[in-house]
Amino acid sequence: MKVPDYIASYKSHLAKLIVEHGREEAMQLIVGGEYDQIGKLERSALIDLGLERYHSLVDIGCGSGRLPFALRDYLEGPFVGTDILEDALDYASDKCDRPDWRFMPTFQSSIPLGDATADFVTFFSVFTHLLDEDIFRFLLEAKRVAKPSGKIVFSFLDFECDRHWHIFEATVADQNPLRVINKFISHGAIRRWARALDLKVEVIYDGSAPWVNLDEPFNYTDGRRAEGVVEFGQSVAVLRKCGLNE
């Protein structure tokens, strides 16, 4: 079996979006659309999970900057965003206008940071597109760069979440060999990876369970109002590196 070429499939996906929609809209669509809305949702989720203004955050697969753009007036600490799409990183850097933040291309499952430097390592809608072994490689790297007690947060497509099943069915029906892959994960796999890496599973939130306390209400483009405590949509796992005295 041939290993998927993430870079080629994502680059061709972005190129097609630019031709069809123009660069500005393509940069919103490449991360899944709802740029401002999902950015606010991701920001609120991280603040709920303990992200402080002074913390250091590394966002893997940040794309065109949906999360960092939403965090630009909150996070005062260091930020590093990585992605395989250099064009999307350029867009993110311009849009965030935070010269102190870094946007860095990565081409392997590696994180370009020193050991024990990040309070939070995040992967939003990234493990949704990677093979198990690449997810595990990233978790190994995330553990390396996380500070003691640092958190690793990732969203995922969940076999246990009924609301995600239609995505699995659509993926089964899609015969395009160049499609961007949709990867489903089971809770058992997350627990196994955490055990192998000596990471604590703090919590796994089901995609349909309300848990994110929005710090700012918003409307989705279809008119749905999001306010108060809302579901995330994708399931979210929070892993924690052991503290110094654990």
Ligand SMILES: C[S@@+](CC[C@H](N)C(=O)[O-])C[C@H]1O[C@@H](n2cnc3c(N)ncnc32)[C@H](O)[C@@H]1O
């Ligand atoms: C659905 S988008 C989500 C972007 C962003 N995390 C967000 O929530 O707005 C997935 C992103 O992951 C990036 N990506 C895919 N495979 C990757 C890899 N192996 N390493 C780093 N980024 C990757 C894609 O280029 C894309 O920007």
